[in-house]
Amino acid sequence: MARRAGNQRMKVLKFGGTSVGSIKAIESVLGIVQDNLQRGEKIAVVFSAMGGFTNQLLEMGNRAARNEDYRDVLKKASDRHLEVINHFIGPRFRSRVIADVMTLFNELEDLLRGVSLIREISPRTSDLLVSFGERLSTTLVTEILKDRGVDCAFLDARKVIKTNAHFQQAEVNFELTNHLIQHHFAKTKSLQLITGFIGSTEDGITTTLGRGGSDYTGSIFGSALNASVIEIWTDVPGMMTSDPRKVRNAFTIPVVSYAEAMELTHFGAKVIYPPSLTPAFKANIPIKVLNTFDPAHPGTIVTRQAPRHEYIITGISSIDNLALVNLQGSGMIGVAGVSAKLFTVLARYDISVILISQASSEHSICFAIDPKYSEKVREVIETEFSNELRTGDLEGVEIQEELSVIAIVGEGMRRHTGVSGRLFSVLGKNGINIVATAQGSSELNISVVIERKDLSKALNVIHESFFADQVKTLNLFLVGSGLIGKALIRQLEQQEHYLRKYKNLKVRFIGVTNSRKMLFDEGGISKEHWQERLDTEGQQADLGYFVEKVKSLNLPNSIFVDCTANKPIVDYYEGILEASVSIVTPNKTANAAPYDEYARRHRMALKKGVKFLYETNVGAGLPVINTIQGLIASGDRFQKIEGVFSGTLSFIFNTFRPGLRFAEVVREAKAKGYTEPDPRDDLSGQDVARKILILAREIGLELDFEDVEITPLLPENCQQAPTVDAFFGELEKSNAVFEKWVNDADAKGEKLRYVATLENGKIQIGLKSVGADHPLYPLEGADNIISFTTKRYHDRPLVIKGPGAGAEVTASGVFADIVSIGSYLS
Ligand SMILES: NC(=O)c1ccc[n+]([C@@H]2O[C@H](COP(=O)([O-])OP(=O)(O)OC[C@H]3O[C@@H](n4cnc5c(N)ncnc54)[C@H](O)[C@@H]3O)[C@@H](O)[C@H]2O)c1
Numbered sequence: 001m002a003r004r005a006g007n008q009r010m011k012v013l014k015f016g017g018t019s020v021g022s023i024k025a026i027e028s029v030l031g032i033v034q035d036n037l038q039r040g041e042k043i044a045v046v047f048s049a050m051g052g053f054t055n056q057l058l059e060m061g062n063r064a065a066r067n068e069d070y071r072d073v074l075k076k077a078s079d080r081h082l083e084v085i086n087h088f089i090g091p092r093f094r095s096r097v098i099a100d101v102m103t104l105f106n107e108l109e110d111l112l113r114g115v116s117l118i119r120e121i122s123p124r125t126s127d128l129l130v131s132f133g134e135r136l137s138t139t140l141v142t143e144i145l146k147d148r149g150v151d152c153a154f155l156d157a158r159k160v161i162k163t164n165a166h167f168q169q170a171e172v173n174f175e176l177t178n179h180l181i182q183h184h185f186a187k188t189k190s191l192q193l194i195t196g197f198i199g200s201t202e203d204g205i206t207t208t209l210g211r212g213g214s215d216y217t218g219s220i221f222g223s224a225l226n227a228s229v230i231e232i233w234t235d236v237p238g239m240m241t242s243d244p245r246k247v248r249n250a251f252t253i254p255v256v257s258y259a260e261a262m263e264l265t266h267f268g269a270k271v272i273y274p275p276s277l278t279p280a281f282k283a284n285i286p287i288k289v290l291n292t293f294d295p296a297h298p299g300t301i302v303t304r305q306a307p308r309h310e311y312i313i314t315g316i317s318s319i320d321n322l323a324l325v326n327l328q329g330s331g332m333i334g335v336a337g338v339s340a341k342l343f344t345v346l347a348r349y350d351i352s353v354i355l356i357s358q359a360s361s362e363h364s365i366c367f368a369i370d371p372k373y374s375e376k377v378r379e380v381i382e383t384e385f386s387n388e389l390r391t392g393d394l395e396g397v398e399i400q401e402e403l404s405v406i407a408i409v410g411e412g413m414r415r416h417t418g419v420s421g422r423l424f425s426v427l428g429k430n431g432i433n434i435v436a437t438a439q440g441s442s443e444l445n446i447s448v449v450i451e452r453k454d455l456s457k458a459l460n461v462i463h464e465s466f467f468a469d470q471v472k473t474l475n476l477f478l479v480g481s482g483l484i485g486k487a488l489i490r491q492l493e494q495q496e497h498y499l500r501k502y503k504n505l506k507v508r509f510i511g512v513t514n515s516r517k518m519l520f521d522e523g524g525i526s527k528e529h530w531q532e533r534l535d536t537e538g539q540q541a542d543l544g545y546f547v548e549k550v551k552s553l554n555l556p557n558s559i560f561v562d563c564t565a566n567k568p569i570v571d572y573y574e575g576i577l578e579a580s581v582s583i584v585t586p587n588k589t590a591n592a593a594p595y596d597e598y599a600r601r602h603r604m605a606l607k608k609g610v611k612f613l614y615e616t617n618v619g620a621g622l623p624v625i626n627t628i629q630g631l632i633a634s635g636d637r638f639q640k641i642e643g644v645f646s647g648t649l650s651f652i653f654n655t656f657r658p659g660l661r662f663a664e665v666v667r668e669a670k671a672k673g674y675t676e677p678d679p680r681d682d683l684s685g686q687d688v689a690r691k692i693l694i695l696a697r698e699i700g701l702e703l704d705f706e707d708v709e710i711t712p713l714l715p716e717n718c719q720q721a722p723t724v725d726a727f728f729g730e731l732e733k734s735n736a737v738f739e740k741w742v743n744d745a746d747a748k749g750e751k752l753r754y755v756a757t758l759e760n761g762k763i764q765i766g767l768k769s770v771g772a773d774h775p776l777y778p779l780e781g782a783d784n785i786i787s788f789t790t791k792r793y794h795d796r797p798l799v800i801k802g803p804g805a806g807a808e809v810t811a812s813g814v815f816a817d818i819v820s821i822g823s824y825l826s
């Protein structure tokens, strides 16, 4: 239809300060405007001041009022505007446009001079001052578009938006304003480019519209013109599920209700300021939030009706820094007036309350405020409630600082149970303390006050939990990059794709140390090139520092993996668990420590709700510990545990034959990765002792090393050798001793097995020669065999058998523990 344009509805576009803040941004804006025109859209466009300029104007005003120099700032600002002209405007119009803009700057300078003469800046002058921002930016874009041949005109909103004289936050006279806007648009066909943020009184005195002012302008024009849509163009792709600077996985919310947008904004989401959109909502005009720097992105649509979301919640918002005021006292019980008086008093002093929570005992009331009001609030309460404080009806004012509030927001929460349960549980699992909570009765938001240091961690875990198909990230810190450590990283690298696809899990490798060097990278260390990076970029290893760093980074879902055989390291475990970091380890030292110490660590993990996992302490990757835990949990009772618990000794006695040298066989076991870093830990029986002690404790026995009876294997000279090398030398010397064992057994057709038994609360370990009919006879390679006789497995024991040492099988056990933490956290 030829006359389509006649009844076609208008679109109102509004560009924020960042959209006109640089040449590149203005380039995008021009593209968006011209695209619309080419598509035949009927549009009107509102502009903010160039990013940062409004603040500069205010700064210049303050300087002038103090009679300080402001010309450097003024010069920078005019240069910035001239730069835009020089870039965009062709030679034909350039000097005229420069002259126009310089006229505005001269006017601005006159005003500033006036301010410095009278040494004061009133709200009225301040409004006039900041109006230059929008007038200049809009003038620039108008001239550029004219230069490009677009039929357009500059519209100073002061001509049509009429307000009262409440400067800095003027109220609009909608009747008059709507009439003037409609009248203006009826007269013109040109594209109107409109100054945001400003209006004027009926007498023509400049006013400004307060917070979110240019959005408000867009909304006023949109409703007056009955626009089909209002597009708010900014520098982010719409409203996001959380602040993307704090939550890497945040994503754009496609549709949000007006009420949700209000809640999100109240708690810190700064993309739009919904109250400024009220006129549009009253007129039921949808709002789109779009990204100037990515115009193809669909952004966010803000609608009046509650949309159906894919997730239970719509978004997570937060306020970084707040203080919590707690008022307590028996005088509050049943006395209706106290809270009424409290909030009336606060309102009178212009102190806005961010959140309120009152326990049903009515014994205390607590509310959150901006910490800048802390002292004032204390003063106000102490004065206004001095009677109650004197009589003891109120006990006093307590103010806690360094807090943050997080709000989960969404209309979908109304239809769901267990939302707050999930919120509290995910925070609990990450050791985040909840200081206070509040839930609006609209069920549109649940807020939790937490310590400020935990904010980023909390936002991330909540985000992961509620946007469940989002990949969960585990943050890994590895100590010990020897045999097991290396194999583990390799396996994590190989399985990266699998974990993501089938477990929704990403293991980010944040820190690594061996005994020489250490390296951290919060962005993640590549699992392919970690070794080169550690060698070249690593700093000198310092375990204490490493542990402190793990704690202070305070990342969500942190796991500390100890792949050393180091003893002192376990002294750090309790503190690590206390910091809500899980531990996974093949190192047996911690669980074989004196019982008190052992119990303390396990209690700490329980208390903090984090995991301490060590499946590989016994039988490497074989499922020994998990099996015991399963049986115990299901109520089974253990009568006897018996088996071969040493991969090294199993291999040695399966390999050693008359004619071979014992030392050679031990060397081979070491080369195959079966032995402890010091093979004497295996040959002395210590390693086996630790393992069976660990199992004894798993089944609930409070045993210690003294309760283990070991028949020693090694002659004293081997055991006492000062170094591992010297030890091998001593083994060579003692070959006759070992040969005799094996010759004796061989002569009887038997095999040697290093057996550990736990029965009647007693542990015995020693070498046995067993015949072909014995259940321990058929072992091969580095196999372990472990049999459980229990109340349920009574006639025939439950037997676990298979390779019980070696880098790959051990690393895979560590891997499985890490993955199980991922599932626990989900
Ligand atoms: N090898 C196996 O089959 C097996 C099976 C189950 C459990 N384990 C256990 O796995 C652990 C590791 O064994 P491995 O064979 O990989 O040993 P390894 O000697 O190859 O590696 C130990 C690593 O720990 C590092 N390390 C030692 N002290 C350190 C410190 N204070 N700070 C930082 N790093 C330190 C070393 O630099 C080295 O990178 C041991 O506790 C062992 O008992 C091994």
Ligand SMILES: N[C@@H](CCO)C(=O)O
Binding pocket: 616, 617, 618, 619, 620, 645, 646, 647, 648, 649, 674, 675, 676, 682, 687, 804, 805, 806
């Ligand atoms: N050195 C140990 C490793 C497994 O814990 C063994 O030989 O069994």
Ligand code: NA
Binding pocket: 615, 616, 617, 618, 619, 620, 621, 622, 623, 624, 625, 813
């Ligand atoms: Na195991």
